[in-house]
Amino acid sequence: MGFHLPRILHAKQILQRATSVLVATYIPKGHFAVYVGENQIRKKRYVIPISYLNQPSFQDLLSKAEEEFGYDHPMGGLTIPCSEEMFVNLASHLINSS
Template identity: 35%
Template sequence: MGRGFAVLRKLLMCGKRSLVFPSEVQSSVPEGRIRVVVGKAKSDEEVVEMEAHYLNHPLMEKLLSHTGEEYGYSYQGALRIACDIHLFRYLVEQLDGRNPSAHYMDLPDLISNFSKSS
């Protein structure tokens, strides 16, 4: 099974309504990108656009697993990632920068590096 199937499987694990966003964020998303809602609490959630294939990255998989434990695997609304927004943006920045060390980091390493850079 290819990478595309793995991404699709991750999107579907959140329920068939996981791709529904409020009308203000339904504008066109470029091909190969996805919007996710990131935040630990409803009050600090933000919609973030990222490359869809990042969902296959081991760090994202761990964040999605953590989110599944926190929210459950069946909920209505957009794909959610339970993570501090600043930490999430740091992770996406590392992946966007094609930082080779990002591919070998574990979640505690990422958090440690983020804390040092803040």
């Protein structure tokens, strides 16, 4: 009798993958995920408060997203077609104004 090391290593790899998927997909209550970037291949995921939806400047970005993508978002979540720098500046402004 002995332990089969390959099975243990395989189980560990499966758990690591499952944990990384859970971390990547976790969204706290009251928040939602958006994908930001001008390049279709490289978009960055941000988790932001739902309260941003009430802000006129954020609604402008949503209008741009609707014009470019309609309701078919290739990343599986809301995709915002602007530079990451512009989005971070907007988010900083919204944080400071609340």
